[in-house]
Amino acid sequence: MKNTRRRRRSRIPRKVALAALASLGLVAAARGADCPRAGTLGTSRVLTIDAATYPRVGTKSFPQTLPLRDHEVVLTFDDGPWPPTTPKVLKALAQECVRATFFLIGKPASEHPELVRRIAAEGHSIGHHTWTHFSLMRMPRANAFDEIDHGISAVEAALHGVATTKPSTPFFRFPGFESTPATLDMLQSRGIIVFGADLWASDWNKMTPKQELKLLTDRLRVARKGIILLHDPKAQTAAMLPAFLRYLKDNDYHVVHIVPGAVSAEAEQAP
Structure with missing residues (x-):
């Protein structure tokens, strides 16, 4: 009887199984499977999200x-790049084969x-x-829009050599989480996801x-889970990160x- 069940299971087409996984909208990987070092934290799975x-x-x-399960975290870093500390953060992440998201300021990126x-x-x-990390709540709407676009174009130019206000990765975080209805609406119309956070280390304060x-x-x-906000230009965070991982x-x-x-057709046509 066991042999019969095993033979029946083996007849399930591999393509069908893969299609079932793909329908979840997730790209999953075994913990640390893509890491050459055994015993690392690794990246558990990749989650694909869109602004719609x-x-x-x-x-x-x-x-x-984000739709995270218990004991799942997303690591995010703000305010880089910063040569004295960002490489230390990257080294710690690489050592554990962990992937994160970096929200970069346009001026240092350039x-x-x-x-x-x-x-x-x-x-x-x-x-x-943004371009300079100034509060978008404390400036006229046109200036706030320009801060956003200037920052995007600077990062895109650093990445791809072409300045464009259409981000290749449509993720954005407001400096100090200080949004306005106008800036939120503008970003949503362009298919750009706005990130807050679920918890943070308050690393803008001085501590060991x-x-x-x-x-x-x-x-x-x-x-128990959530989007974690850290700052890679902070020396204390760079020093703390290996222990946190x-x-x-x-x-x-x-x-x-x-x-x-995927970016929607309406977002593609937005200025």
Whole structure:
């Protein structure tokens, strides 16, 4: 009887099984499967998202967040690139075969294009964080729109050598989470997903790496999952990151990498 069941299962076409997986809208990978080093944290799965389904995510700012399971986290870093510390963050992520999302400021991206290209070459997603990181709530609407577009075009030029306001990865985060109805509507009309966060380490405050690690892990024990906000230009965060990745591994957390889905026709036609 066992042999009969085994033979019947073997007749299921492989294409059918693959199609069933693809219909989930996820690209899943075994934990650490693409990593040459055994025992690493790894990237558990890749989640494809689009602005039609997830226009704004992160419960600190919006009602909705990403569809993460218990003990799944998305790692995000703001305010880079910054040569003294971003390479340290990249090294820590590479050591554990973890992929993250970097929300880059346009001005430093234009000054350090080789570092922008390195972030992308190492498999991370690159989002946008304005041109200068000024608060968009404290400037006229036209200036706020220009801050967004100037930042996008600078990052795209660093990445691909062509300045364009249509981002290859349509992810955006407001400096200080300070959005306005006009900027939110504009980004949504262009198919650009706005990221808040579900938790953070408050690393804009001065503290030691040990203090930051405790603060972040205490918050994660309560939240159990979510989009985590960190800042790669912060030396304390770069120093803390290896220990945090070990904490994730030791406590059975899984890292999810986010990538953009298809852009709608309306977003493609937006100016």
